[in-house]
Amino acid sequence: MIDSPSEVRIVDITRGEKYEMYLYRCIPISPKSASTFFRKYSKRRQYLEEATPRRFHKAILIFKEDVVGQIEYAPAEASGLPISGEDIIVMNCIWILRRAKGHHFGRLLMNYMMESEPQAAGFATLALEGHLSPWLRKGHMEYLGFKPIDSVRMRHKTKHSDVCFETYLMWLPRRAEAKPPSWDKDKLLEGVSFCMAHPLYHPETLKTMKQIYERC
Ligand SMILES: CC(C)(COP(=O)(O)OP(=O)(O)OC[C@H]1O[C@@H](n2cnc3c(N)ncnc32)[C@H](O)[C@@H]1OP(=O)(O)O)[C@@H](O)C(=O)NCCC(=O)NCCS
Numbered sequence: 001m002i003d004s005p006s007e008v009r010i011v012d013i014t015r016g017e018k019y020e021m022y023l024y025r026c027i028p029i030s031p032k033s034a035s036t037f038f039r040k041y042s043k044r045r046q047y048l049e050e051a052t053p054r055r056f057h058k059a060i061l062i063f064k065e066d067v068v069g070q071i072e073y074a075p076a077e078a079s080g081l082p083i084s085g086e087d088i089i090v091m092n093c094i095w096i097l098r099r100a101k102g103h104h105f106g107r108l109l110m111n112y113m114m115e116s117e118p119q120a121a122g123f124a125t126l127a128l129e130g131h132l133s134p135w136l137r138k139g140h141m142e143y144l145g146f147k148p149i150d151s152v153r154m155r156h157k158t159k160h161s162d163v164c165f166e167t168y169l170m171w172l173p174r175r176a177e178a179k180p181p182s183w184d185k186d187k188l189l190e191g192v193s194f195c196m197a198h199p200l201y202h203p204e205t206l207k208t209m210k211q212i213y214e215r216c
Pocket residue numbers: 093094095096097100101102103104105106107134135136137139140141143144197198199
């Protein structure tokens with residue numbers, strides 16, 4: 001139960017030092033692990049250096065002084081996902097910790113993103129179904145308002161290669177006439193590098209392999 005709206009704050013942490021560790025890692029986080037991570041995780045640092053001047057944003061949701069949520073988004077051309085389109089904002093990630101469930105904080109973060117990008121024709125993201133990880137479920141993204149407009153059936157080439165899963169391109173137009181996004185399916189098979197916690201992350205250990213996924 002939220003007693004007062006002031007118990008909930010959304011803070012843009014893209015610039016400034018106070019919450020810098022949350023830029024480099026997902027919540028939950030311990031400050032100790034953050035400092036080592038900050039130095040080691042060069043792909044994330046590289047992504048932030050390229051994307052921040054191109055209107056990348058990350059915001060955290062603080063409830064009763066506890067950081068329990070995050071959202072990360074950027075124009076398609078600066079996003080961490082292989083999605084493109086005109087005036088489209090791509091949501092790299094959204095997450096509300098289980099301990100803060102039941103307050104519709106996910107919707108608050110979605111509204112925050114949409115209000116902070118008034119010129120966007122629509123919003124896009126990826127979702128998964130049948131993946132072994134519990135993250136980025138299609139049902140969760142549908143609950144937040146996105147609809148699937150295309151999908152690829154794929155599997156990891158070396159890890160649990162017997163498991164096929166669907167990756168969906170999800171779309172939430174702001175205006176009915178908005179042109180839907182497209183995606184680069186070959187690039188998708190390379191995985192993503194902007195965040196280590198992403199279920200489609202391409203680890204350094206497989207750097208000699210260009211595409212770590214294949215269709216199935
Ligand atoms: C999707 C998400 C942001 C929604 O969080 P939230 O807004 O706090 O959701 P709430 O717990 O307040 O639920 C709000 C309502 O939606 C419902 N709901 C939540 N997820 C749902 C789903 N997948 N399908 C249908 N309804 C759902 C809840 O039952 C609740 O309904 P009620 O109000 O009738 O009780 C959150 O579930 C989440 O972070 N999921 C994981 C996202 C993820 O994988 N991130 C990447 C990590 S790498």
